[in-house]
Amino acid sequence: MTALNASNKDLLTVGLAQITPVWLNRDATLAKISDYAxxxxxxxxxxxxxxxxxxxGYPFWLDRTDGARFxxxxxxxxxxxxxxEGVCIERGDLAPLCALAKDRGIAIYVGIMERPLDRGGHSLYCTLVYIDKQGQIGSxxxxxMPTYEERLCWAAGDGHGLRTHPLGSFTVGGLNCWENWMPLARASLYAQGEDLHFSCWPGGSHNTHDLPGFIAKESRSYVMSVCGLMRIEDIPADVPHRDLIMGxxxxxxxxxxGTCLMGPDGQWVIEPIIGEERLAVATIDHRMVRRERQNFDPAGHYSRPDITQxxxxxxxQSTLVIKDPAK
Known part of the structure; x- marks a missing residue:
């Protein structure tokens, strides 16, 4: 059963799951994600x-183990x-989560380390996946662009996933971490009608203290900022070089x-959550978006496509384009 409030189509209930991974254990972490979903x-x-x-899990070892040593x-x-432990979508690693989304009628945004076969299967990409209420992967x-030391283990992505999705009265779109600082990446989602912006982070209140408010005021949208949490004691015993990583x-x-939710007026709906695993839930109202768009709509009446596009x-993107001969 879908949870959308039939008596008020403007309302949408959202969950922000701030949890620790079972670090460097794909299957156990996906099971935990399913439980919270x-x-x-x-x-x-x-x-x-x-x-x-x-x-x-996030590559926390890089700045603790001389990660740039060649x-x-x-x-x-x-x-x-x-x-x-990378997530291979083609192999069906997300199939149980998709089945849960369909069975429970809930859409899911989840950050994964993707090991895609379309790039040879031996590089990792920091990927944000949207699963709709029908259990279909939408983007x-x-x-x-991986940030700083992330480039030591993550490959650079492409624009294929810069997409928005209808959800009730809302249109949702999302970006990973410091991509949220990229004006043109944000603008690409605004222009596709986004009014609920999802940003995911590995965890760090310094990242979510100011940026959600800026994006909310720039876009006149709700902004969900969902973070991970990672404690030293959560490093499993079987992780290679655990003692070196722990110091x-x-x-x-x-x-x-630092998980939080900001309204389109730049006011907190959920203030940053620090240092605890928690599922935070709030109901948001699309009428707030329409109110705030009255005096500013960055892709609509306050844009000049005749001047800037x-x-x-x-x-x-791929290194291979196969052209088979016609039969």
Whole structure:
């Protein structure tokens, strides 16, 4: 059963799941994501979102183990484990989550480390996946530009996933982490009618303290910022070079969360959640979007396409184009 309130089509209930991964364990993390998605459905959510690269986890080891050292056996061993745990959509790794979305009538945004076969199957992409209420994958957005040390283990994506999706009265779109700082990436979603913006992060309140408010005021949209959480003590015993990654620490935070929800008027609906696993739920009202668009609509009455336009290439990039002879 869908949770959309039939008596008021403007209302949408959203869930923001700030959770830790079962780090570098794809199947266990996807099972945990499914559990929280089910909890969100139990609470009447139409949409639930999860943090960046949550399955199987963010590469926290890079800045703790001299990750830029070239030809390092340590880096190769950790990376090989990361690659082994990558999410392969073509293999069906997300099929159980899609089935849950269909069965429970809930849409899902989830951050994964994708190991795609269309790029040879041996590179990882930081990917944001949208699954609709019918259990269909609507978009697979590979992060356009990995940030700083992320480039040591993630490949650069393309524009194929810069798409929006209808959800009740809303139109949802999403970006990964620091892509949310990219004006043209944001503008590409605004121009496709986005009025509920989803941003996913590995976790860090410094990232979500100011940016959601800026995006909300720029776009006159709701902004869901969903973060991961990672504690030193959550590093599993079987992770390669665990002692080196942990250093002298046995407790503490590698990522402190910061999940929040901002209204189109720049006011908090859910203030940043720090240091705890939690499923936060709120009901948002599309009438707020229409109110705020009265004096500013960046892709509508406050745009000048005769002067400035944005061109987006949504071709899925590949090193191979096969042209078979006609039979």
């Amino acid at each position: 089910s909890q969100a459905a139990d609470q009447g959510c139409d949409l639930v979102g999860f943090g960046e690269a949550l399955a199987p 030809n390092s056996d340590i880096q190769k061993e950790i990376h090989a484990r990361y690659l082994d 697979v957005h590979r992060k356009l 002298n620490e046995t407790r503490g935070l590698l990522a402190n969360g 944005l061109v987006v290439d949504r071709t899925r």
